[in-house]
Amino acid sequence: MRLDIVTIFPEYLEPLNVSLVGKARLRGQLDVHIHDLRQWTHDRHNTVDDTPYGGGPGMVMKPEPWGEALDAVIASGAGPQGARPTLVVPTPSGRPFTQALAVELSERPWLVFAPARYEGIDRRVIDEYGERLDVHEVSIGDYVLAGGEAAVLVITEAVARLLPGVLGNAASHQDDSFAPGAMENLLEGPVYTKPPEWRGRGIPEILLSGHHGRIARWRRDEAIRRTVANRPELLECCDPAALDKHDRKILAGLGWTEDPEGRILRPQGGMEE
Numbered sequence: 146m147r148l149d150i151v152t153i154f155p156e157y158l159e160p161l162n163v164s165l166v167g168k169a170r171l172r173g174q175l176d177v178h179i180h181d182l183r184q185w186t187h188d189r190h191n192t193v194d195d196t197p198y199g200g201g202p203g204m205v206m207k208p209e210p211w212g213e214a215l216d217a218v219i220a221s222g223a224g225p226q227g228a229r230p231t232l233v234v235p236t237p238s239g240r241p242f243t244q245a246l247a248v249e250l251s252e253r254p255w256l257v258f259a260p261a262r263y264e265g266i267d268r269r270v271i272d273e274y275g276e277r278l279d280v281h282e283v284s285i286g287d288y289v290l291a292g293g294e295a296a297v298l299v300i301t302e303a304v305a306r307l308l309p310g311v312l313g314n315a316a317s318h319q320d321d322s323f324a325p326g327a328m329e330n331l332l333e334g335p336v337y338t339k340p341p342e343w344r345g346r347g348i349p350e351i352l353l354s355g356h357h358g359r360i361a362r363w364r365r366d367e368a369i370r371r372t373v374a375n376r377p378e379l380l381e382c383c384d385p386a387a388l389d390k391h392d393r394k395i396l397a398g399l400g401w402t403e404d405p406e407g408r409i410l411r412p413q414g415g416m417e418e
């Protein structure tokens with residue numbers, strides 16, 4: 146997979162030299178190109194921003210440097226079949242970045258990232274490239290960063306580990322929390338390793354029992370408990386058929402009920418806090 150990132154802070158992308166992504170690059174599985182947007186400015190001050198039309202706070206990124214940058218990056222890779230990249234623009238007003246979107250992006254041969262600073266990029270840039278490329282405006286969560294570079298790191302790491310051969314074992318991301326069809330909408334439960342006692346704390350006995358069926362059931366119970374505590378909405382909207390009798394027993398013990406269609410409902414009103 147090829148990745149291009151156009152940014153006014155190339156140093157911000159240094160973490161792409163490290164760990165899983167850095168190793169994937171060294172192995173030739175990821176071909177990463179980082180570009181300084183200011184290369185495509187022509188004034189003495191390398192200006193990339195200007196005041197917003199209509200007034201309001203902050204500055205907006207000018208369209209001309211982005212247009213020249215993206216044209217140059219796209220042309221640099223347009224092979225014989227005229228391969229076009231997928232453009233990814235991190236923004237808090239984008240489509241939520243999920244594991245499903247990470248999978249979708251991991252299937253593309255070439256991603257170009259356009260992380261903004263200030264109040265964002267002049268809308269005409271997104272509209273222009275939307276006519277030529279698949280453009281994904283993506284939000285990594287409901288908070289505002291000072292710029293899109295940290296979101297590029299997040300998206301790149303989530304995508305890179307899905308590439309064939311990047312993670313040691315291909316089976317290992319099948320049961321990630323949020324992997325489509327993993328534990329079906331459940332968060333993962335706790336994990337343990339050696340030593341068997343640490344600061345007076347042991348390991349849940351079941352994990353030492355060798356009863357694989359009972360261990361799987363215990364792990365699922367813990368996953369349900371953690372999902373109830375941290376992300377109850379994941380359970381409330383899930384397919385009722387995804388829950389077995391034992392799941393329902395665990396949930397009943399946590400105060401959850403079932404409607405006549407078998408949909409599960411969180412405890413109503415007031416007992417929390």
Ligand code: JA8
Nearest residue numbers: 235236237289290292293
């Ligand atoms: C921001 Br400025 C800027 C650019 C991209 C993103 S993605 C996010 N959560 N915040 C801020």
